[in-house]
Amino acid sequence: MAPSVLTFLSDYGTDDDFVGVCHGVIACAAPEVRVLDVTHGVPRHDVRTGAIVLRRALPYFPAGVHLAVVDPEVGTERRAVALRCADEDRVLIGPDNGLLSLAAQRFGGVVEAVDVTRSPHRRESAAATFHGRDVFAPIAAALATGALLAGAGEPLDPDEIVRLHMPLAEVDGDELVAHAIAFDRFGNVTLDVEHEELTGSGLRLGTPVRVNGTDARYAVTFADVEPGELLLYEDAYRTLALAVNRGSARDALGLGLDAEVRISPA
Template identity: 50%
Template sequence: MTRPIVFLTDYGLEDEFVGICHAVIARIAPGARVIDLTHGIPRQDVRRGALVLGRAVPYLPPDAVLLAVVDPGVGSARRSVAVEAASGLLLVGPDNGLLSHAFEAAGGAARAVEIAASEVVLEPLSRTFHGRDVFAPAAAHLALGRPLEALGPGVEPASLVRLEVPRARVEPGRVACEVTGVDRFGNVQLSATPADLAAAGLGEAFRLGHRWVRFADTFADAPPGEVAAVEDSQGYVALIVNGGSAAQATGLRAGDEVLLA
């Protein structure tokens, strides 16, 4: 049976890049279902891509091939890899940390290869579009059931680039955390969980800069126009504005350090 392919990039949808990758997959594995996870990762934001992939793993088909391309180092000496996780999930992408949260969420990297086989990589090989020439064909071959080792030479799993998962720092009366992302609704996603705030002794409200922020159970429960906090679908604290944008109201952006007290 052909495996499904779950596809994530920072390509956006304005240009032809995503469609061409779909076309390459269809030529090699016409029966493969391609699930577009997102192509809206901020340009070259490997860290954001890694976070999104890691949080998606529990919801993916267990036999999926995860194809991910956020690749500011395309054409450089960075490796193109395919990884088998302990759960059986297969992952394809650049060895820049993009895949690391996902394979760790799937039990860790059990095996890995560098994608180099001439019968897999398309020629002539572009220096700027490995999504088309390397990663899409590799994912398609894996979807057909081709063994991992047929894609290229083995890579020691311990040598794969890994990105650290952002963690909150909890102290009595305060939590230092990071903005891990801002979604299209302007919700500000933090690296802290409600349990972190409880461990710090913070209650149903906390201070963020000059303002007090209260927890709400849902978006609708938050007073319109006010910055509030909710537990998001991944179990983390998110800042929201009912009917507005928390990012605009607070000025926070991905990567900012935040102190909750």
């Protein structure tokens, strides 16, 4: 049975017509397909943030075709790709700049890949600066209505797909050495440690901890500590994070992107 869901993530924002036009192209080609917007608020040109959001959000969406466009090198020699993942038969489509790599990893890796730059499903006379409309949207629509991945482009070795290089957390003695990989508008800090990786870290829920030399508590939610106090917690995606109750952990700790965060029992 052909997928009936197509998800869409981009850095287009919502002030212009870019997202709406892509929706229109999909609706013309595949009116029966339901399009679900993941977000169009990825900071412009921020491939890494787009990749992180895609990885953490897609498990909450039905399996189908997943379109992602954060494409600062649009119109250059960078490839456009479509990838089939090992788990749940999910298909990812977008620019080959690392944007799809973390989600592909989350879903068991890539088992089939095609270069769709010259796909027969793309619009004729594709504009060099709007591949979202002319390349990715029509190809995603075709795949969502049952077109074969193999027929959407030229075969590509999955090992050739561009991968995003991220820092790796590790245990160093009694310290968990993590990194600040993302920040939200509240100043909460996402760390590069997921729930499954906490085993062996020595951290125990409800106990005091030290974070870069600062006192904190490993807690469940923000109100478990007093206003202004620092907490370590698992966020809604079961990823380790830092927050200050009614404040900003990013500002309190002076953290920049990829900054090292050393955590140990107090």
